[in-house]
Amino acid sequence: MTAGHHGTEDLLRELAPQVLGALVRRYGVFDACEDAVQEALLAAALRWPEAGVPDNPRGWLVTVASRKLVDQIRSESARRRREDTLALATPQAELLSHPADRTPETDRDDSLALLFLCCHPALSPASRIALTLRAVGGLTTAQIAAAFLVPEATMAQRISRAKQSIRSSGGSLAMPEGTDRTERLAEVRHVLYLIFNEGYTATDGADLTVPELSAEAIRLTRMLHRLVPDDAETAGLLALLLLTDARRPARTRGDGELVPLAEQDRGLWDRALIAEGVDLLSRTLPRGQVGPYQLQAAVAAVHDEAEHADATDWPQILALYDLLERTGPNPMVTLNRIVAVAMVHGPAAGLDLLTELAADRRMARHHRLLATRAHLLEFLGESGAAADAYREAARRTTSAPERRYLTARARRLEVSA
Secondary structure, rough: OOHHHHHHHHHHHHHHHHHHHHHHHHHHOOHHHHHHHHHHHHHHHHHHHOOOOOOOHHHHHHHHHHHHHHHHHHHOHHHHHHHHHHHHOOOHHHHHHHOOOOOOOOOOHHHHHHHHHHHHOOOOOHHHHEEEHHHOOOHHHHHHHHHHHOHHHHHHHHHHHHHHHHHOEEEEEOOOOOOHHHHHHHHHHHHHHHHHHHHHHOOOOOOEEEEEEEEHHHHHHHHHHHHHOHHHHHHHHHHHHHHOOOOHHHOOOOOEEEHHHHOOOOOHHHHHHHHHHHHHHHHHHOOOOOOOHHHHHHHHHHHHHOOOHHHHHHHHHHHHHHHHHOOOOOHHHHHHHHHHHHHHOOOOHHHHHHHOOOOOOOOOHHHHHHHHHHHHHHHOOHHHHHHHHHHHHHHHEHHHHHHHHHHHHHHHHHHHH
8 A cells, every 4th residue: 555545544544533523413313424424434535545635634524424414314215304303403505515625613523522422331342342443443344344353244233233222322422421421431441452452462363463453442542542631541551552562573473473472572572662651651650549551551561671581570560460459350460460479489379379260260261371370380390281281271262373372382391291
């Protein structure tokens, strides 16, 4: 693709939530507005590379999307009442006369309200992710389906159901207040975190990563941070994503095979992203109350700042996980803390804690718990038991690169034994 094409694509993604927010605020029908905006984005993607970007690209998109919305409603005789409502709300000359790139009436940006709407409590986590990527990220249904390795028709149904749920729940761009706002912002952060994780370590498929998803999560988190600059946890989330994504170039070999953290070539890590993440974190932590994303970012910073694996400050990481278990407890946090315990107090101490964690039904047969057990058994020199645990972990993961890595570890131990 040409640089011009990439520039147009980046601009369209940046403008997508602004345009959709403007239409939803004006007309109030989220599902129809979202479809119209997608059509306008497609029209721009086809026209702008040849004709040039208009002087007011946002206004161009708003106008074209509005026209497509009205055309869509007019073509559906069963929705005559909705057409009448729109026609009364908007003068005919307003819809048809003015040029597409004229200056908009307002520069109001409803991106934050749109994020809240896409992460509505009525939606399932999977639906929130899909709708956020399409409505706020500007990705097509085909792009989202490809990222999650599902048929386009399946993803289209998921997005359609999400839009129907929002319509049924009476969702609007009205900004929540007080406790509701705090809770919805936490949901938005969680959705962006899930999108990043799926891109950083895909749960399924032949490839370990889906870089497009991680990049989109970082872009949207940057946008969220600009919209709520004083929110420390949003800043912490952005720092976490940057510090984690900085290791991506070293996570796989040339053939796509997984390279564990301790064996990565740290010279390949993105030092600019690390510096940005550390700077963001250093400006965030002194503000006061520390949340789970800030603590996870602090752990990532300790790893990233170590010159080599043996220089990692594991006691500091263990202290951070102790705090994290109190502020944001979950089984994965506990599992990561166990790894830190093993690095500080020895593998036997870690194995004792793993036995306790295995009592949690969510983790008993999870491949990450099994892989951790195998790793600690390997440290203790119990090659046979470690190989068995590696093979069991390989059977339980849905990631092909992880399966190959775990199987190779088991085979190596069996050969050496």
